[in-house]
Amino acid sequence: xxxxxxxxxxxxxxxxxxPLAWAVLLWLHPSTDPDDIYGSLRDQVVTxxxxxxxxxxxxxxxxxxLYMLVRDLPGKAATISRLAIxxxxxxxxxxxxxxxxxxxxxxQHANDAPAGERxxxxxxxxxxxxNVIVGESSVAGFGGALAWVIAVIAAAVAIRRAGxxxxxxxxxxxxxxxxxxxxxxxxxxxxxxxGAVLALYRNQRAGAPSTPQRRxxxxxxxERESRTTPRSSV
Amino acid sequence: xxxxxxxxxxxxxxxxxxxxxxxPLAWAVLLLFHPAGxxxxxxxxEVQDEVTAWLVVHLGMMLFIPLMALAVYLLLRGIESAAAxxxxxxxxxxxxxxxxxxxxxxxxxxxxVDDVNGLTASERAAGAALVNEFTDNVLIRGxxxxxxxxxxxxxxxxxxxxxxxxxxAGTPLAVPILLGLSGFxxxxxxxxxxxxxxxxxxxxxxxxxxxxxxxxQR
Numbered sequence: 001x002x003x004x005x006x007x008x009x010x011x012x013x014x015x016x017x018x019p020l021a022w023a024v025l026l027w028l029h030p031s032t033d034p035d036d037i038y039g040s041l042r043d044q045v046v047t048x049x050x051x052x053x054x055x056x057x058x059x060x061x062x063x064x065x066l067y068m069l070v071r072d073l074p075g076k077a078a079t080i081s082r083l084a085i086x087x088x089x090x091x092x093x094x095x096x097x098x099x100x101x102x103x104x105x106x107x108q109h110a111n112d113a114p115a116g117e118r119x120x121x122x123x124x125x126x127x128x129x130x131n132v133i134v135g136e137s138s139v140a141g142f143g144g145a146l147a148w149v150i151a152v153i154a155a156a157v158a159i160r161r162a163g164x165x166x167x168x169x170x171x172x173x174x175x176x177x178x179x180x181x182x183x184x185x186x187x188x189x190x191x192x193x194x195g196a197v198l199a200l201y202r203n204q205r206a207g208a209p210s211t212p213q214r215r216x217x218x219x220x221x222x223e224r225e226s227r228t229t230p231r232s233s234v
Numbered sequence: 235x236x237x238x239x240x241x242x243x244x245x246x247x248x249x250x251x252x253x254x255x256x257x258p259l260a261w262a263v264l265l266l267f268h269p270a271g272x273x274x275x276x277x278x279x280e281v282q283d284e285v286t287a288w289l290v291v292h293l294g295m296m297l298f299i300p301l302m303a304l305a306v307y308l309l310l311r312g313i314e315s316a317a318a319x320x321x322x323x324x325x326x327x328x329x330x331x332x333x334x335x336x337x338x339x340x341x342x343x344x345x346x347v348d349d350v351n352g353l354t355a356s357e358r359a360a361g362a363a364l365v366n367e368f369t370d371n372v373l374i375r376g377x378x379x380x381x382x383x384x385x386x387x388x389x390x391x392x393x394x395x396x397x398x399x400x401x402x403a404g405t406p407l408a409v410p411i412l413l414g415l416s417g418f419x420x421x422x423x424x425x426x427x428x429x430x431x432x433x434x435x436x437x438x439x440x441x442x443x444x445x446x447x448x449x450x451q452r
Binding site: 090101108124 | 293296297299300304326327329330331333334337338341342345346349357360361364367368371373374
């Protein structure tokens with residue numbers, strides 16, 4: 001049994017602000033040629049590093065945001081979503097650290113190295129990116145992406161079963177594309193996540209009380225009601 | 235000091251206790267195989283002959299960092315207080331930043347050292363310089379941005395958890411002291427510090443579990 005999930009304004013600001021801020025940051029993500037990482041990044045290494053340090057923080061914050069969406073929801077879908085958030089933060093964060101931060105550090109080193117040594121460093125960067133554990137197409141990258149997809153789809157099912165509008169459900173499902181974070185896909189997916197929260201909030205304002213006093217009254221009334229008929233709603 | 239016992243909080247179940255003891259114990263055993271190094275800066279020379287052990291230990295750490303966060307979260311099960319909330323919140327930056335630091339220094343360095351080991355002797359000096367430069371990066375070295383943020387978060391989580399548990403009726407003073415000490419030692423994770431800190435965490439968890447069982451029996 002659960003109480004209706006009524007987000008406060010601060011929670012809504014967090015739930016919309018985090019994906020939008022990450023989306024803005026990701027617009028600055030440099031594009032890379034997988035066959036020549038050093039050549040693609042040597043002139044934009046600072047931007048690349050800033051984007052990936054920020055992305056590391058936003059991975060944790062998006063984990064928190066998704067957890068807030070499903071925190072109080074009952075059912076298997078909500079449980080699956082909550083369980084998948086941990087592996088997403090862990091594996092996607094690990095992958096991001098190597099593909100983003102380690103690569104950035106090596107590109108910076110190559111830029112500072114004598115011209116004769118740059119080819120060797122470039123090879124090391126390619127080797128790191130090709131690593132099967134944490135490279136571009138690796139266990140960590142695939143596992144983290146899969147965990148995000150599962151967490152988001154399960155969250156969409158959970159909120160729909162709790163009475164969320166179709167628009168919010170569809171937008172949340174679309175946000176699964178965030179696993180491919182460079183623009184335009186990542187920012188579009190994050191905008192979908194923010195849109196889903198906005199649709200949930202509008203639905204909540206339309207059907208649920210908005211002031212704290214009204215919320216308290218609604219919870220009390222829900223508690224009375226739930227003694228006889230357990231139900232859930234978003 | 236106010237004493238409070240949460241209504242939902244009962245003694246730990248068998249599986250919960252097994253998790254609370256098993257995770258730090260398994261991590262402590264893994265850390266006993268941690269090669270030397272990871273002081274202020276790791277060098278190619280410290281890892282070149284132990285790259286497999288280095289990679290295995292750090293891949294394991296990638297799993298044990300979040301599992302340890304879960305263990306602290308479980309220790310605080312059912313406790314609602316400001317200290318418990320601070321501890322729970324601090325676990326997130328611990329997992330994100332300390333995990334990233336470990337992946338970069340542990341796995342990133344391991345992969346690079348493995349590559350350099352495969353070079354010809356004449357190329358190896360340049361490769362070693364690359365590894366040393368990599369591990370001296372401001373994001374990656376000991377006391378780097380990531381390790382500092384992650385360590386501070388974990389120490390905060392452990393101290394706050396100690397305060398939150400101490401406020402539960404019957405909790406001995408040794409529990410917050412052991413938890414606080416374990417926070418400092420675990421973040422300096424190579425042996426003997428890490429394994430010692432993890433054993434202290436187990437001792438704190440057992441003492442707390444025993445005090446709660448006794449409290450329940452009264």
